[in-house]
Amino acid sequence: MLDVADISFAPQKQVIQDIPLSRNTIAARVNELEDNLNNHLKDKIKEFIFYSIAADESTDIKDTAQLVVFIRGINKDFIITKELLKCLPLKDTTTAQDIYQAIEQLISINEPDWGKLCSITTDGAPAMVGKNTSVVTKLPKKISDEATPQHKLIGIHCIIHQESLASKILKMDHVLS
CATH class of the missing domain: 3.30.420 (Nucleotidyltransferase; domain 5)
Known part of the structure; x- marks a missing residue:
């Protein structure tokens, strides 16, 4: 991921290095994304x-x-x-x-x-x-x-x-x- 950061957005490389990538953090983010998508779908379904x-x-x-x-x-x-x-x-x-x-x-x-x-x-x-x-x-x-x-x-x-x-x-x- 840092190799991509060197090429794509070198000035923000430190920001990317500071992003926590532990298993628990990633799992929590995926769950947040799932909840967000489910809520959007629920809103559409109600209509x-x-x-x-x-x-x-x-x-x-x-x-x-x-x-x-x-x-x-x-x-x-x-x-x-x-x-x-x-x-x-x-x-x-x-x-x-x-x-x-x-x-x-x-x-x-x-x-x-x-x-x-x-x-x-x-x-x-x-x-x-x-x-x-x-x-x-x-x-x-x-x-x-x-x-x-x-x-x-x-x-x-x-x-x-x-x-x-x-x-x-x-x-x-x-x-x-």
């Missing part, structure tokens, strides 16, 4: 007139299930916001109930109006879109208290997973050459 979420569960390299949730919303000025809401590790099991509770807790923390949730996009796994006890069947029950009677939550299956499966099966050499 949404409608929003949708995308959720995907997969397993990382250490065999820990991770739930990734994105939020996309629009405010009264038609400004669209798309952000990663959170990447949550799921402990032990990844049932529909576990995923639903994680999404419910995450949305509640960020304080959007449940009645403004208009769609959820998932990977098509049974825990996400199953017929009886999936995330997509549980969410309408949650939002029915806050939504208007004609409000209907739309469940969307992410096409990227289908394209990935199709690309493994289809032989496209004759088309590409």
Whole structure:
């Protein structure tokens, strides 16, 4: 870092040398940045007139299930916001109930109006879109208290997973050459 300071801003090299770079200091700064970004996102979410979420569960390299949730919303000025809401590790099991509770807790923390949730996009796994006890069947029950009677939550299956499966099966050499 000091080598860069010599080239980029030599007069301020001493200032850079005085910056504390201990592990605890860096961790504290990262936490402050996270809090700041979360507060800005919360402020944007409160302005949404409608929003949708995308959720995907997969397993990382250490065999820990991770739930990734994105939020996309629009405010009264038609400004669209798309952000990663959170990447949550799921402990032990990844049932529909576990995923639903994680999404419910995450949305509640960020304080959007449940009645403004208009769609959820998932990977098509049974825990996400199953017929009886999936995330997509549980969410309408949650939002029915806050939504208007004609409000209907739309469940969307992410096409990227289908394209990935199709690309493994289809032989496209004759088309590409």
